[in-house]
Amino acid sequence: MSVVATTPPQLAVRTVPLRDGRDLLEHLPGDAPLAWVHRGDGLVAWGEAARFTWPGDDTGDGTQRFTAAARWLAGVASATEVADEVDLPGSGMVAFGGFTFDGRSAGSTLVIPRIVVGRRADRSWLTTIGDRRGAHPGEILASCTPARPIGPLTWTEGSIPAAEWEAAVATAVRHIRAGEIAKVVLARDVYARAERDIDVRTLLRRLTRDYPGCYTFSVDGMVGATPELLIRREGDGIGSLVLAGTRPRGTTPAEDERLAAELTGSAKDLEEHEYAIDSLRAALAPLAATVETPDRPRLLRLPNVQHLASPARATLHPGVSTLDVVAALHPTAAVGGTPTAAAVELIRDLEAMDRGRYAGPVGWIDAQGNGEWGIALRCAHIAGARARLFAGCGIVAGSTPEAELAEADSKFQVMRHALTD
Ligand SMILES: C=C(O[C@H]1C=CC=C(C(=O)O)[C@@H]1O)C(=O)O
Structure with a gap:
């Protein structure tokens, strides 16, 4: 087993302020766009100056992909010349990344793009990343072809037909009631095929329009709008948004209120949420001087679902790297379960699919370690004309297969709508 990139490339990075009020997504060309956008701010990028890929590993404790990525990134950063006139989180050298849910799976990736456009509050910037000798990419911010509609789609069942997935949920509930495990998150997939390559920019536009409060991302084929922030880091401070429930x-305001009251008063959902908070606190305890979480979760309303949500804050001990924190937090109980190792084993047994990078950390990191990573x-x-959609649900003792299947359907809606013209 080897890490694909060994010798760090020697890069030259230049960041300059940009006077440009356009929507970040308008800059993106159609080929392999990279994006992380939240309420109009964020980073969009394209081209590839360097790449790290991880082949998967079934030995060790499952954190090797994060430590190998951190080592690779530090090597690249130390061989890179930077001229940064902006000096904000996300300026200078940045890498976009996506890690697999399971350390055994291949496909964890970091990509250092050629061109990045960033925005934070009212400041925008342009970063170009070239090699030492060569000129910076010439055609910067050239006008792009317009984003194309997706066209007709054919939908097919994923790895697990609905009835089999319900049976897997019932099996998980039996394990939980037998006291073998407290919570496990079970996911399923569905496929869509278009008649020509899917234009990821169209998906990104629809996702940022419909889910402005979520983190819309596109990294090496994984495209979505996640509400769940694993870590936002600036200096030694980190923030996280824990979701579960x-x-x-x-469909009417009265029904919406009734469902919200049911959620905030549900012992089953509060228990599911508590497991996620406990796993965050336990993971951060060795890495942070302080960890603050609220006493009770608040309600987070998204267009398709409502969640129990707890914003958390922590101050890291000196020397703790961002990817150390990502490695420690993943998999949270919102995507794995409690206890973690037993939950991951049960997921391998019951889901009968490789999650790939679904439910894994996705985001960006700069050379100072600032960054944002969601789940x-x-x-x-998205691969050419094909899309594989994912959705999962936290299973606890009080779960029922029909309700979980319906919940997975409401989570699929995000990408179903984004794919539908
Ligand atoms: C696993 C997913 O959602 C997680 C995040 C928030 C709430 C969840 C829940 O209530 O089950 C899930 O734990 C998914 O969307 O695929």
Whole structure:
């Protein structure tokens, strides 16, 4: 087993302020666009100056892909010349990344793009990343071809037909009631095929329009709008948004209120949420001087679902790297379960599919370690004309297969709508 890139490339990075009020997504060309956008701010990027890929590993504790990526990135950063006139989180050298849910799976990736356009509050910038000798990419911010509609789609069942997935949920509930495990998150997939290559920019536009409060991402084929922030880091401070516990949105205001009251008062959902908070606190304890979480979760309303949500904050001990924190937090109980190792084993047994980068950390990191990493949820893997959509649900003792199947359907809606003209 080897890491694909060994010798760090020698890069030259230049960041300059940009006077440009356009929507970030308008800059993106159609080929392999990279994006992380939240309420109009964020980073969009394209081209590829360097790449790290991880082949998967079934030995060790499952954190090797993060440590290998961190080592590779540090090597690249130390061989890179930077001229940064902006000096904000996300300026200078940045890498976009997506890690697999399971350390055994191949496909964890970091990509250092050629061109990045960033925005934070009212400041925008342009970063170009070239090699030492060569000129910076010439055709910067050239006008792009317009984003194309997706066209007609054919939908097919994924790895697990609905009835089999319900049976897997019932099996998980039996394990939980037998006291073998407290919570496990079970996911399923569905496929869509278009008549020509899917234009990822069209998906990104629809996702940012419909889910402005979520983190819309596109990294090496994984595209989605996740509500769940694993870590936002600036200096030694980190923030996180823990989600677990879900109801659909009502079709009338009265039904919406009833579902919200049911969620905030549900012992089953509060228990599911508590497991996620406990796993975050336990993971951060060795890495942070302080960890603050609220006493009770608040309600987070998204267009398709409502969640129990807890914003958390922590101050890291000196020397703790961002990818160390990502490695420690993943998999949270929102995508794995409690206890973690037993939950991951049960997921391998019951799901009968490779999650790939679904439910894994996705985001960006700069050379100072600032960055934002979400959990790749409400997303699809796009490959040419094919999309593989994912959705999962936290299973606890009080779960029923029909309700969980309906909940998974409401989570699929995000990408179903984004794919539908
Ligand atoms: C696993 C997913 O959602 C997680 C995040 C929030 C709420 C969840 C829940 O209530 O089950 C899930 O744990 C997914 O969207 O695929």
